[in-house]
Amino acid sequence: MWAASQKNVVGKGNDVKREQCFIAGNWVSNGEWVSVDNPATGAIIGRIPSLGRPETRKAIEASAQAMQDWAARPANARAVILQRIASLMEQRSDALAALLTEEQGKPLAEARGEIAYAASFFQWFGEEAKRAYGEVIPGHMADKRLFVLKQPVGVVAAITPWNFPAAMITRKLAPALAAGCGMVLKPSELTPFTALAIAGIADEAGVPKGLFNVVTGDAAEIGAEFLENPAVRKISFTGSTAVGRLLMQGAASSIKKLSLELGGNAPFIVFDDADLDAAVEGAIQSKYRNAGQTCVCANRFYIQSGIYDAFVEKMAAAVSRLRVGNGADPGTDIGPLIDERAVAKVKRHIDDAAGKGARIVLGGTGAPQGPRFFTPTLLRDVKPGMDVLREETFGPLAPLVKFDADADAIAMANDSEFGLAAYFYARDINRIWRAAEGIESGIIGINTGLISTEVAPFGGVKQSGIGREGSRHGLDEYLELKYLCLSVA
Ligand SMILES: NC(=O)c1ccc[n+]([C@@H]2O[C@H](COP(=O)([O-])OP(=O)(O)OC[C@H]3O[C@@H](n4cnc5c(N)ncnc54)[C@H](O)[C@@H]3O)[C@@H](O)[C@H]2O)c1
Numbered sequence: 333m334w335a336a337s338q339k340n341v342v343g344k345g346n347d348v349k350r351e352q353c354f355i356a357g358n359w360v361s362n363g364e365w366v367s368v369d370n371p372a373t374g375a376i377i378g379r380i381p382s383l384g385r386p387e388t389r390k391a392i393e394a395s396a397q398a399m400q401d402w403a404a405r406p407a408n409a410r411a412v413i414l415q416r417i418a419s420l421m422e423q424r425s426d427a428l429a430a431l432l433t434e435e436q437g438k439p440l441a442e443a444r445g446e447i448a449y450a451a452s453f454f455q456w457f458g459e460e461a462k463r464a465y466g467e468v469i470p471g472h473m474a475d476k477r478l479f480v481l482k483q484p485v486g487v488v489a490a491i492t493p494w495n496f497p498a499a500m501i502t503r504k505l506a507p508a509l510a511a512g513c514g515m516v517l518k519p520s521e522l523t524p525f526t527a528l529a530i531a532g533i534a535d536e537a538g539v540p541k542g543l544f545n546v547v548t549g550d551a552a553e554i555g556a557e558f559l560e561n562p563a564v565r566k567i568s569f570t571g572s573t574a575v576g577r578l579l580m581q582g583a584a585s586s587i588k589k590l591s592l593e594l595g596g597n598a599p600f601i602v603f604d605d606a607d608l609d610a611a612v613e614g615a616i617q618s619k620y621r622n623a624g625q626t627c628v629c630a631n632r633f634y635i636q637s638g639i640y641d642a643f644v645e646k647m648a649a650a651v652s653r654l655r656v657g658n659g660a661d662p663g664t665d666i667g668p669l670i671d672e673r674a675v676a677k678v679k680r681h682i683d684d685a686a687g688k689g690a691r692i693v694l695g696g697t698g699a700p701q702g703p704r705f706f707t708p709t710l711l712r713d714v715k716p717g718m719d720v721l722r723e724e725t726f727g728p729l730a731p732l733v734k735f736d737a738d739a740d741a742i743a744m745a746n747d748s749e750f751g752l753a754a755y756f757y758a759r760d761i762n763r764i765w766r767a768a769e770g771i772e773s774g775i776i777g778i779n780t781g782l783i784s785t786e787v788a789p790f791g792g793v794k795q796s797g798i799g800r801e802g803s804r805h806g807l808d809e810y811l812e813l814k815y816l817c818l819s820v821a
């Protein structure tokens with residue numbers, strides 16, 4: 333069925349790239365391959381095995397077996413290994429970042445930032461593992477003693493997206509291991525090498541063989557095994573709402589637990605008492621990070637009428653300074669989009685808005701660096717009814733809407749089936765509280781465009797997902813509560 337080999341590191345300079353899957357502690361392939369390309373150049377940079385249900389089943393069995401020992405270890409013993417993973421990631425940050433940029437396209441500086449962010453989850457949950465406290469509850473009867481234990485949920489099947497090839501994995505793997513769980517991961521077929529590199533580091537750090545597995549291949553086939561295999565107790569998914577909905581439907585047949593980190597459509601509101609320069613800085617940071625390909629990117633901007641023209645002018649000046657290029661080149665701010673389909677969606681949103689009366693202030697076209705590059709674009713006079721306000725663009729496009737009354741902005745912000753992140757800039761404390769309490773979102777950046785950290789709960793409401801990742805809440809996603817009612821004579 334496959335060939336197991338201990339050494340499969342390929343490529344010069346990237347001493348972390350592996351082209352085989354990690355199953356039951358072995359590096360394996362089956363002779364069927366899927367190519368992976370560099371989004372900046374289109375060049376093939378490697379290949380990964382195209383595995384299916386039999387190999388996925390083998391991985392699940394191995395994880396269930398290894399979990400028996402892992403869950404029985406004291407939390408501080410698990411913590412030592414998690415901290416070691418973090419250290420190894422930090423030591424290999426340059427190689428990991430180069431690999432991440434090669435397969436995903438983001439600027440190297442952002443890739444280094446993602447590796448540090450990804451490693452931070454192992455540091456954080458290594459500590460949280462030791463604080464998974466249970467409870468002793470005063471008995472409801474004289475002869476009863478009541479206790480609550482926290483125990484690992486079981487083998488977790490994880491499925492992750494391409495836009496953060498490291499952090500979206502470790503935001504699941506770290507708490508799962510901290511809780512005592514095993515995991516089988518299917519990374520995105522577009523950015524598999526970072527996942528395989530993390531598997532190699534986890535193995536080197538001492539994660540028991542078979543506990544953590546990485547399978548690549550047909551997503552629907554691997555996903556079907558995840559959903560139908562009774563040994564899988566939880567599905568942890570990060571990706572589009574459409575796929576999340578499919579997995580939720582599939583999980584229903586055996587009531588598998590779910591964590592869903594799904595799509596976003598973040599509003600970015602600038603009230604007329606805001607610090608305009610700070611608001612523009614935050615807008616650039618939130619909108620154009622990863623070329624606009626993050627789930628928490630500002631997707632639509634609502635600017636109060638009294639400052640609208642001034643904001644447009646300042647924003648245009650800032651956007652004009654963004655440099656498009658290969659993420660591996662120093663000085664690049666905006667790398668390529670992941671594929672041509674992503675470019676087509678950005679163009680569709682621009683054409684739809686312009687066709688309905690919006691004006692292109694800056695950009696609006698592809699970039700000369702290649703078919704997947706797009707110029708950072710700014711639209712003004714955007715109105716409700718344009719696709720760019722309803723759909724997640726996932727590209728370097730900022731549409732600016734004018735509003736008059738505060739309540740209008742909050743109503744427009746909430747007019748979406750999504751509710752992951754939102755942002756607003758204001759200085760009046762009453763206005764801040766009204767907006768913070770009124771906006772339907774799991775995360776709100778107030779006078780900042782950057783909100784992500786391992787210490788805070790990350791997740792959305794409405795169709796942006798279920799559950800939270802990071803923070804002390806992130807560990808609970810991988811723990812079950814067991815209530816003990818002890819009768820004493
Ligand atoms: N909320 C968050 O934390 C968060 C973080 C990152 C990305 N996202 C969202 O992810 C999306 C972009 O990522 P993407 O394009 O990789 O999303 P996607 O849903 O297309 O793919 C995500 C993962 O699901 C897999 N997949 C696809 N179809 C499947 C199926 N039928 N069964 C099992 N697995 C399947 C893919 O192979 C990939 O590994 C955006 O909507 C973005 O907002 C959300």
Ligand SMILES: O=C[C@H](O)CS(=O)(=O)O
Binds near residue numbers: 495496499625
């Ligand atoms: O794309 C979604 C990620 O969760 C963004 S972040 O790295 O957490 O900000």
